[in-house]
Amino acid sequence: MSLLDWLVLGGSLVGIVLYGVWRGRGNRDLGAYLLADRTMRWPTITLSIMATQASAITFLSTPGQGFADGMRFVQFYFGLPIAMVILAATAVPIYHRLKVFTAYEYLERRFDVKTRTLAATLFLVQRGLAAGLTIYAPSLILSVLLGWNLHITNLVMGGLVVIYTTSGGAKAVSHTQFLQMMVIFFGFGVAFVCILASLPGGITIADAVVVAGKLGKLNAVDFSFDLQNRYNFWSGLIGGLFVALSYFGTDQSQVGRYLTGRSIAESRTGLLANGIVKVPMQFTILFLGAMVYVFFLFSAQPVFFNPVEAERVRSSTHGAEFRRVEERYEAASETRRARAVEYVEARREGSAASAAQAEKALLEADAVTKAAREDAIGVIQKNDPNAQTSDTNYVFLSFVLRHLPAGIVGLVLAAIFAASMSSTSAELNALSSTTCVDYYKRFVDRTPDNADPVTAHRDVLVSKGATVFWALFAIGFAEYASRLGSLIEAVNILGSLVYGTILGVFLVAFYLKRVGGTAVFAAALVSEAAVVACFLFTDISFLWYNAVGCLGVIAIALLLASWGVDAKKSVPVTA
Amino acid sequence: MTDEKPPFGGSWSRLYALVLLNLAALIALLTWFTKAFE
Numbered sequence: 001m002s003l004l005d006w007l008v009l010g011g012s013l014v015g016i017v018l019y020g021v022w023r024g025r026g027n028r029d030l031g032a033y034l035l036a037d038r039t040m041r042w043p044t045i046t047l048s049i050m051a052t053q054a055s056a057i058t059f060l061s062t063p064g065q066g067f068a069d070g071m072r073f074v075q076f077y078f079g080l081p082i083a084m085v086i087l088a089a090t091a092v093p094i095y096h097r098l099k100v101f102t103a104y105e106y107l108e109r110r111f112d113v114k115t116r117t118l119a120a121t122l123f124l125v126q127r128g129l130a131a132g133l134t135i136y137a138p139s140l141i142l143s144v145l146l147g148w149n150l151h152i153t154n155l156v157m158g159g160l161v162v163i164y165t166t167s168g169g170a171k172a173v174s175h176t177q178f179l180q181m182m183v184i185f186f187g188f189g190v191a192f193v194c195i196l197a198s199l200p201g202g203i204t205i206a207d208a209v210v211v212a213g214k215l216g217k218l219n220a221v222d223f224s225f226d227l228q229n230r231y232n233f234w235s236g237l238i239g240g241l242f243v244a245l246s247y248f249g250t251d252q253s254q255v256g257r258y259l260t261g262r263s264i265a266e267s268r269t270g271l272l273a274n275g276i277v278k279v280p281m282q283f284t285i286l287f288l289g290a291m292v293y294v295f296f297l298f299s300a301q302p303v304f305f306n307p308v309e310a311e312r313v314r315s316s317t318h319g320a321e322f323r324r325v326e327e328r329y330e331a332a333s334e335t336r337r338a339r340a341v342e343y344v345e346a347r348r349e350g351s352a353a354s355a356a357q358a359e360k361a362l363l364e365a366d367a368v369t370k371a372a373r374e375d376a377i378g379v380i381q382k383n384d385p386n387a388q389t390s391d392t393n394y395v396f397l398s399f400v401l402r403h404l405p406a407g408i409v410g411l412v413l414a415a416i417f418a419a420s421m422s423s424t425s426a427e428l429n430a431l432s433s434t435t436c437v438d439y440y441k442r443f444v445d446r447t448p449d450n451a452d453p454v455t456a457h458r459d460v461l462v463s464k465g466a467t468v469f470w471a472l473f474a475i476g477f478a479e480y481a482s483r484l485g486s487l488i489e490a491v492n493i494l495g496s497l498v499y500g501t502i503l504g505v506f507l508v509a510f511y512l513k514r515v516g517g518t519a520v521f522a523a524a525l526v527s528e529a530a531v532v533a534c535f536l537f538t539d540i541s542f543l544w545y546n547a548v549g550c551l552g553v554i555a556i557a558l559l560l561a562s563w564g565v566d567a568k569k570s571v572p573v574t575a
Numbered sequence: 576m577t578d579e580k581p582p583f584g585g586s587w588s589r590l591y592a593l594v595l596l597n598l599a600a601l602i603a604l605l606t607w608f609t610k611a612f613e
Contacts, residue, residue: 042582071605071609074605078598078602081594081595081597081598082595082598084594085591085594085595088587088591089587089591209612210612212612213611213612213613214612216613218608218609218612218613219609219613220605220606220608220609221602221605221606221608221609222609233602263579264579265579265580265581265582266582268581268587269581269582269590272590272591272594275594275597275598276593276594276597279598279601280601283605
């Protein structure tokens with residue numbers, strides 16, 4: 001990294017932290033600290049929601065997925081806009097009208113304290129671990145590619161966030177997320193332009209798109225129905241709907257974002273705007289990955305993008321075998337490059353027959369290159385069966401570090417840090433809210449928050465203490481996080497194990513007024529066991545876990561209520 | 576509170592329809608994109 005890159009990166013990070021501290025001044029009570037006094041307008045809410053969901057993992061892994069697997073991951077987001085409409089119409093008015101601080105607070109009003117505490121506990125466990133991954137995943141990638149110390153990178157990632165999140169609470173989180181999204185959009189926009197400008201002479205953007213399509217990288221939609229296929233139209237629309245309903249409707253890190261809205265209209269519009277822009281945003285990031293694939297068709301690329309794993313096998317007893325595979329890969333890449341140029345030229349000449357022949361040759365050359373890469377991965381695995389054999393998370397940053405000019409590298413790194421900070425800050429704010437509101441104010445000190453200035457001050461201090469505690473927990477987990485497959489999927493799988501059950505509890509609360517607390521509590525425990533069994537003993541794609549957990553809770557709760565379990569004790573609370 | 580007008584679009588029903596139509600249009604566009612370049 002050049003001095004200019006360091007200046008851009010350092011300046012951006014210091015600017016974000018100072019801005020957060022400045023915008024977060026003057027928190028008198030929990031309403032101000034946890035919900036920014038409910039003063040936010042919808043554009044800030046939209047960007048805050050997007051920034052919370054789009055972590056650094058999103059911006060590092062998603063282009064890598066586009067590179068390795070094409071565009072089909074975009075289907076994961078097809079259910080999201082529908083979920084935004086459902087939540088805007090139902091959950092938002094209920095939460096606003098009851099003036100709750102957390103989503104789980106509503107569950108006690110509707111059911112009982114044990115259901116509220118179960119949901120809050122599942123959230124704290126899942127989100128606490130996820131906050132650790134939010135810090136760990138980008139730190140690992142940056143440390144591998146830049147040679148940075150992993151522990152120091154973890155500390156810097158987590159430490160910068162804790163400064164402004166602890167001092168400024170929700171106000172600091174929302175305002176910095178606005179700024180962070182600007183850095184992210186600008187950084188990735190510039191990277192996108194640079195990729196297109198880096199294509200070799202004679203290769204136009206149109207050529208790049210056609211070549212990417214022929215090599216199977218623009219496969220955005222697949223209508224085939226297959227429960228084992230992780231990303232197709234149906235799993236995205238149905239499974240993705242359940243994931244989005246759970247995440248945006250019941251996860252406090254998102255509920256806390258739109259509860260900062262100054263009115264129902266502002267919160268609703270913030271969610272709906274997210275529903276409009278999310279799919280195009282993900283498409284753009286995946287498309288960027290597909291263009292990186294085309295770029296590497298025309299220039300040298302490593303056989304494996306994780307340099308630490310590659311070096312480990314090179315210096316092992318399998319080193320000679322790995323080097324032979326590398327040489328074979330380089331030769332295959334050279335051939336593929338020549339075939340790609342021939343294909344582009346054949347298309348330009350306008351002869352359908354020669355274009356078809358050139359296309360066939362290109363596909364064959366691509367298959368040979370892929371086979372050599374698979375062999376390289378096989379050698380890595382033979383050397384160490386526990387080695388990380390997925391390098392998709394390293395592809396985009398490898399490209400940035402090798403091929404983008406000084407200054408732009410620092411800008412992209414600033415965008416990655418900004419994405420990590422934006423997600424982590426929302427997670428810490430939500431973990432603090434739940435700890436303070438659903439535990440401290442529920443079981444320790446039940447005095448109303450704004451009863452007197454002393455109580456209000458003490459509550460804010462407890463919330464700040466909870467923020468620091470969860471930051472230390474997340475950084476500690478990041479320090480000990482073991483190797484994972486594709487990092488973005490690991491986070492999604494972790495969420496999917498509990499999201500469905502929590503969503504089921506909330507849907508019963510919203511719509512099944514005759515079901516009481518004990519019935520839904522028992523249903524939640526049984527359904528969670530079923531989800532864990534699916535994870536351990538079946539090959540069903542994780543996107544379906546949400547449907548299993550949610551429908552399980554609804555069905556079992558209805559069954560128990562029909563048997564008379566707790567059916568008359570519920571007190572409906574709706575908008 | 577629930578009767579508040581949206582900042583644009585006239586009514587909530589229209590805004591919800593806009594989001595869903597936008598999704599349908601995006602899926603149609605992406606399907607065309609997949610077919611056109613496969």
